[in-house]
Amino acid sequence: MAENKHMIIDKENFPYVFIKNIDIPLKTYEKDGKDVPYGETPDPGYWTRKGYIVVRADERGAGQSPGFLDTVSRGTSEAFFDVIELAVEQEWSSGKVGLLGISYYAGTQWQVAARKPKGLAAIIPWEDMSDYYRDRVRHGGILSDRFIDFWWNNVVSPNQYGKPGRATRKWGDDTLEGDLNEDTLLENRRDQTINTAMHKFRDEEYYRSRDFDVEAIEIPLLSVANWGGILLHLRGNALGWIRASSKYKFLHFIVGRHDLPFYYPESAELQLSFFNSFLKDDDAGGWKSGNQPRTDWPLPGTEYTKFFLTPENTLSTTSTSSTKMVEYDALHGKPIIFKYKTSSSLEITGHITAHLTVSATRESNDAPVPTDIDLFITLRKMNSKGEEVFYTGTMCDPVPIVKGWQRVSLRKVDATNKLHEEYLPYRKYYSTDAQAVEENQQYEVGVEVWPTNVVLDPEETLVLEIAGHDTQGVGKFSHEHADDRDPKVFGGKNCVTVGGGASWLTLPIINSGKQMD
Template sequence: MAHQHPDIQTVDLTKFSYAEEQNVSIPLGNGGIIRCNLYKPKTASSKNKFPVLITYGPYGKDVPYDQFNPKSFAEVDAAHQTEHSAWETPTPQYWTDHGYIVLRADEIGIGQSPGLLNVKSAASIDAFCDVIEWASEQPWSSGKVGLLGVSYYAATQWQVAARQPRGLAAIVPWEGFSDPYSESLRHGGILSHKFFAGWYARQVAPNQYGLPGRAARNWGPDTIEGDLSAEELEENRHQAAGHEQRYRDDSALADLNFNLEDITVPVLSVANLGGICLHLRGNVLGYLWAGSEFKYLRFIVGRHDLPFYYPEEVEVQRSFLDAWLKGDDREGWTEKGALPAADLVLRKGKELQFQRPHCDSTRNLSYRALGRGESPDIITFCSAPFENETEITGHIVVHLNVSVSRDRWGSAPSDLDLFLSLRHISPSGDEIVYTGSTGEAVPVTKGWLHASLRKTNPQHPHHRPWLPHRDFYSTDVLPVIPNEIYPVDVELWPTNVVVEAGGKLILEVSSGDTAGAGFWGHDDPIDRSEAVFRGGNHVHLGPNHVNYITLPIIPPK
């Protein structure tokens, strides 16, 4: 049974079509508690049970969507503009009307849940497991739990599902990375710090348990046990500096390691083709490597915040969850082969043809290291015009021969960062751009690599010719010596683009972020120091140094 605090509230049943219980306490295996809000159909009881949808995260279960992000809320589908709507989570009104209980929990150290605030930690996932198992055992629960949410509320689904908690029946990770190192913290080993610094300050820290003044700021209620002092707040939060976590065998990152193959529940992974700097790769690889017998990959486009609430997408979510949590399969989710495994973009039953357009120039191309600011040095490789309309769908690898050189009177650089973008050029010569996470213009896709972390592991079961696997361990660091030429394979994130007849693709190579990076910047002065990187960067061409891009071409029907 729930341990309820005296301040727990049950909302007037006449105000909404559902019942709300606030600050229900869930006991944890370590002696702590997690507090949640429950949104139930009014008929929920020990005799009338319902499946449970859970979200567990750091944004404050009581912070209204219209306060958290007013501009986004104003653009959300009207059916999801409600008093209990919350950022990137299912709308209680909709889901209770359709026979679900919604459980919205504050992560440890957030909102009304006491403890150490340590987002994206192993302990946080431990608590998530306890929440799922608790929900499955309550008298009003059917015993089946589903997970549905966006971004953070999706990324944690991969990790917790791999733990196989009792009661978990299906997951819908909607735009959520599955590799905390390669897709979130470090792209190709390069620290992606700019977004997460702002994210923590804007979206996480204001929700800390015990933080004074939340109610005064209309940011949810104050902590029911009272405020904590500045010293207590400092002691109760842990925010690791990303530049300290350079490798995947760092202790904090190693604790997060899990096998996607351990996921066995049905999965609907939803990937946004415009999410080229955070979530896209994780949704594709999460789908690819999950051990589930029934798994589906759905591609969408558009902004990061709105499609989750589109009526047609909500119906897809509900039909999938109804199939696995209610036994009501209207579309064929539970029938092997009844639905395509991948939807919207990939063509079923066609084999990919990999082509390798070569860079035939005999020149060596040079550019300056540490490309920072709005106009970094860029070198480009342009394809010949495509003779026919051509679809490119899948994983792309760029093979380059690179080196570094020292400046006159300068110190010798000992590393090289590669920033690659693939751009689509129309027959008229204009770039065709796509919609990124916040509505910004983005290219087809991007890729990155620390040259000192170029080592691949061909023995790893995830290694493929079209997807080189890197462990990114501290023991994998290789030397980068001036004027030594190193062949490297740079992974570009999976994508789809249809190039019309007469159109071209341009591959740009730089030593820093170029157009379309948005707020996923990579210019931390510690991670990318002048002492390590300053100098010349070079791409070597010619018969002795073959460079190419591997493109997955979909054959025409």
């Protein structure tokens, strides 16, 4: 191999040996390319002091790695596979590799672990996605475009291999082999903002090529979910844990903003204890012996309880005989709300489903006839004074308890799938599953609401909010793509039929032991 004139070895400025720009495929696994020891990845200062070697590599087509840039693709996991197997073969390697990172650096762990590279011994996907279509791109079939635009245009695209001016922008070093012109850059990337909008169904090649078998994962895993990640990561950690086949698998929940908790001392100790057990055979933390607290998910003994929507805009465990159609403006109107005031403490932990009977009608006789309905569900908590209780979201923003979404034309459920549960409807989201929505026709739809954990004290109120658009708490994760949310398709009035058992909310109640109204 020719001498690498770009390689830098720094033994002076860090409490560890820092080697930069070593020969491909080993580089810094950093889509952001900032070439700093943080940014949702492990701190090498901490880990080298604990007897570990930290390896990071630029994704293909990003940073200093040439090639075609296609994030979350099959190529991503193939290259990651090669990096792991190369690391295992190095003279400094013990032959065991663990994966650790947040967000993108967690989601890609599921992908590559399913491929079973030699030497991969344990993973810690910390706030991630394990299902590209359902967790990240299309919530209930609805395009979550704003975050994708933000992420691509502010994080990924500026760091494409060959992009001029990176050093000037303080976005990593300039490409070592020189800049590329715009035409070449365009040919060398697959723009996630374009492809996610263009492709709507999971059976299209774009999504099909990104699918992988989570059940194939058998190595030890610690899946860390954040209760506040109600728009991107929470579902992926819970569902990934459910699907993985690992003998040793743990699901750990945290709270707080998206990035900082990863680096808290107690978090680093948790990560270290887990890796010591499965990479160094030091089970002081009891991960193998069973000393770690273990339970199933959903929680054993969960009481799935129906709370019916009533004509009085309340939630009740008893269905009323009278019915009513509650109407709202689909694209711009205020949400409709239904309330349940607790008389005693109430814990809700697990997966939630909103079973709604819905219909659509035009706004006026000369208005376009709506041909689809998008349902946006939010659960909120009000204290005894009637003030909303907010929680810390991904961006440190105030968020409600949880949210859920469903495009009614994609309502078809595959009840034969082994992952289908009454509390967690399974949908394939194939083009062949799309069903018509006709004006003034009623449709029964089970809306998956993401998992949550909340306790309501006596005299506090649970609020169910139903809308045809994003509402407070969505932040940078809104669904507002002009083509995907075409007013001619989704405009007009939406109606929810309540009373008579037509619509209800299934809540996972924990050890209630008390009478509910």
